[in-house]
Amino acid sequence: MNLESLLSILLPAIVLLLVFLTKRLIFSLAVGLCLGAVFVNFHTPMQIPEYLLSKFLSVFRYVSEGEVQINWYAIHIFIFLALLGVLPQVFIHSGSINSFVKWTHSKVKDPRSSEWIIFVAGCVIFIDDQFNALTLGRSMRPLSDASGLSRERLAYIIDSTSAPVCILLPLSSWGAYIVGILNGVLPDPSKSVGILSASIGVNFYAWFALFAVFLSILWRIHLPVMRKNFNVGVDLSEIERDAQKEGSMWALILPILTLVFVTLGMIFYTGYQKVQALEFQKIVENTNISLSVLIGGICATLFALLLSSKTIKSEEYVQIFKEGIKISLPSIIILILAWAIGDVVRYDLKTGEHLSALIAGIGGENLSKALPLILFVFSIAIAFATGTSWGCFAVMIPVGITLALHSGLDLVVATSAILAGAIYGDHISPISDTTILTSAGTGCSVQSHFITQLPYASISAICAFISFGIISWSNSLLLAYAVGGILLVGIFYYLKIRYELVQNSIH
Structure with missing residues (x-):
């Protein structure tokens, strides 16, 4: 060497x-x-x-x-990230979150009903994982307490429907952030949107994590560690404390729908303007994603401010924008540094070429096929140690993608492995922002949330690891999902039967 x-x-x-x-x-x-x-x-x-x-x-x-x-792409992304920091603050200060919670209270009949409502809410509110963790956790806590649901169970459902949903629905701060990093390392930046979109179908951990929550609610699977760390305080007065400021529920729902449909509309419009043909793949490849998400973010924010104008006081607007920018600024700085260092790694030092040559020399084709598993494991380790999936993206995507480019690995599989590993590592990290914010929002300790979520998340990760291994050697997405999915269902069904036997022996 x-x-x-x-x-x-x-x-x-x-x-x-x-x-x-x-x-x-x-x-x-x-x-x-x-x-x-x-x-x-x-x-x-x-x-x-x-x-x-x-x-x-x-x-x-x-x-x-x-x-x-001027690199308008970068400018658009930075403004969009700032807007997505502001938008959740509008929801908080307008009281629209409280109205949403009040509406859900009327739908709750038992603990399972509250779990389904929390699960659906976690899937619908996909703007940002930290927004879900803190705001949704705080909002749903009175609901879970009133139905006798433990705080740890609430924390597990919210945490496991935040990052996975954000990564599977890239019309969020996550999508803009990841596309931004991909744009800095791909030879053809126009492919970044297509790669991220295609990675949705190969992100085994995200899908398995959501499916695990679904099965645990459907079959009422409460693992021993969840039953031992049962912390619930039925404090109905908290509902009144959280509902001191009550806006319109539609001030939350309509801006989110605006963000989705305006962004999708702009994606189609900007792509069609270039290709002048109704071909979906070509439209996606040629769309102006940065302008599309920016217009969607602007429209959603303005609409949210308009709908909330009656409940937000004039002196609160400065605080809303100040808090929103403060939340977004670290992500913007990280993105700038990630782009800059990605340029150095890819073009000047040519790290991908040298790493691929090293791997080829050590293990040849078999080791190259193991790259998805290697990227998955390394991403888990980095996200776990640092407590941040976004930080892992910034570190691993430039190296992983450049390595994949020079080793012949499918870029979609490589991207999915990095994203999936980062999410799992973040889920099981006790120093993760989302772990801490979820614990704060739901009212349970960080330690109890970490301990109770670990086995559920780890089952999904093991199934995802096996699926990544299968797709690496067989190139069959269907086989990978079949084996991983059947294994996940089998494990949870076994846990269901075992729990029922334990319950019957007690009674």
């Missing part, structure tokens, strides 16, 4: 190590970018500052036919 190959592999390794040791993603990416500048300009150190500046500027502009052009 020559010096160039060593440095190309050393850079992402150092970034990963820093992420593990410091738990500070922005710091780790910034150090990695500086090291990349040193590696590239090792013989010309005086050019390092200029090189760093050029990498930052490349995020916001590019050169086309000798002329400097």
